[in-house]
Amino acid sequence: MHTALTLLCGGLLAAVTVAIEISTNNPVKVIIGETANLNVSFVSKNPPHVTWALSDTFASWTVGQVPPPMVSQVFVNRLTINTSTASIAILQTTLADSRNYTVSLTAVDELLSSQKVTLRVYELISEVLVTVPVDDVKEGDSKTTVICAMTTGTWDTLSWTKDGKTIVGDAHMVIASNELTIQGVVRGDAGTYSCSVKNPFSDGTSQNQLTVYCKYSTHSHLTWQSVRFLQGIFVDLSFRLPCSLSIRLCFTPSIPVPPAPRFVLVNSTVTLTCSTSSEPPAQYLWSVGESSDTNVPSNPVLIDDASNWTRLELQLHRYQCQAEPYGEEDADDHRVR
Template sequence: MNRIGVGLVCALLLLIQYGSGADVIITSPDPSPTIRTGDPINLTISYSSTPTMIMWTANGSIVVLWLNGAQIPAAKYKTRLMLQEKNILLTDSTTADTGEYMVKVIDTNSDSGNFTFNVVVRDIITNVNVLQTPAVIIESTPDVNLLCRAASGSGSVTWQKDGQPLTNDSSHVLLDRTLQILTPNRTFSGTYSCNMSNPVSWNVGSIVMTVYFPVESVTVTQSLPLVSERSPAVNLSCSTPSGNSETVTWTKDGQPIINNSTHSLLARNQTLQITAPKRAFTGMYSCNMSNAAYWSSGSLLLRVYDPVVNVTVTQSPQKVNEGAALVNLSCSASSGYTEMVTWMKDGQSVTSKNAYSLLDGNRTLQIKQPDRKSNGLYICNISNAAYWGSGSLNLTVSYATPSATSTYSMLIITLLGGILLAH
């Protein structure tokens, strides 16, 4: 039989022999210690007599015997145990060490006594976080559960929203580690924090809960009322009066826009800045605002004006005789966006009336049955909101000139006719 076995036999014999003696009064300053995992379990006792045997047990199993100064530890505690007469210390504690610890003392007068400790070893609470169910919440969601959980440790839980404590009410139900929110609406959006604590540690986790509602009436506005190729930059801004927008994307004529040398997405993509705009940047710009549940879009037609240059007026047909059916004067420019075309003849405005007709957005001036009165300087002006240019053409309508003989003959006929009438 090994040393421990002999010691246990001796201890049992002593307990049988002296178990009915007078009580040894044992006290302790901390009979119910709570220990943090990894910290030592330190149990201290006091008594007034001189012991011959001290036996420590944990949950009914012997931890160590002290016999007249000799220590006989159980194998499972041998490397962790430090024992003095009135103190036992177990290092590297785990939650498995939780339980009832009893010490029994027999003194030199064969009197005995015992004392019980209730030891609790608690894990340190770490990495507390909040799990939201369902993941996406809208205003028609019936209820939401927020679960407070930890990577290690456990304890009691309290809740706050935006720093204010939450209690049971008509909208909030506290269920163990779960906060249940009933019929949430947009005002319930905010930061929810759970504090998990036990006697040895505490930790806080939080989640930003968003109750989504529709994104509506998205509009796009431009920072300049007039954008030309002289403008250094223009900003297009996307906004909505309602709805929580998480993602903003832009397209031009249906094609995605990304950051590059001429396009910059600013203010969480709500502003599209176009640097050194050119005529090629003219187009339909659309902004899409979305969140996890809803989306909506708005559009704006951006017009970048470029100079009106090389305005020319051409004539068809090239040669016009008096009595012809018509002549067309056509106005064009080699570049520049055209918003308005106007005509003048010899400094006077020309409109669609009498012999004149303005066709093809005023780009063509049609003169019906031109005659010598149609001769003159025709000026065409092409303009847009930023630029203008003009071109001109001198129209000549040819007509027949009577000869001198014909004129003289007509005069004789006229005179003879007068004489005959007189008689």
């Protein structure tokens, strides 16, 4: 008797725990406007009842039975159903159809079985564009953002490079969606930024140049070449430079002399060259001062015939070269005695 009850209970439990086997073609990926086939195969002892749902059921039927399937107004004229299967086809897909769908099957003496089917509808990618800030980006700015945009398209993957090297997001370069935010801007952040986007049906790439402008610093670099030495013209230099500028001051008459003392002959020809390397290119303004100084000979001429820099007629004993990058000013004084 005890053995008979055990076998009976075991058989009942086995019957209760049987479930319908379901397999799907998950995920489904299509181009916008195409038909999306959400295919379902199953193993069941009896014809199952099928339901498809998003938040609510939008289609249901019993496999192999004559009555037409129930279809909600949301999918009227957009759903194809073969009632001999559990599959559906969504016609004329839109981007809004990109969702997770749930298919459920029930049958007599079998447990309910459900599976999710992900549908992803893609738009073809076109005209990818990397944009950098319109306003000047300066060293020391708290942050700046580079954006990857496209005229049309949906992407699965988006990647960034700087000067050809892959950018891995970190605390300094934060990647969020299609934006790259640079925290705590430094001069090394200047460079060519490229964005690549891909989906299963298309891809695109774009790049743009980010320029980082530097703040002023107080260092300088001087190159002394040679001076023709006759009598007491003394040059006194005092200036500060933007970090993006490298200024060379060259005195190039004919007879080499040691760097100190720095003298040339009165009435001799002296070349003062003020040059910069900057981004954007600087403009140069020369001026003279201290008109009350009567120790300067009349009408000597300062000629720069070694380069295309501004030529200056030597009249007074203090000369100023002013380099102006992107609207800021940087001045170098040249005192000639």
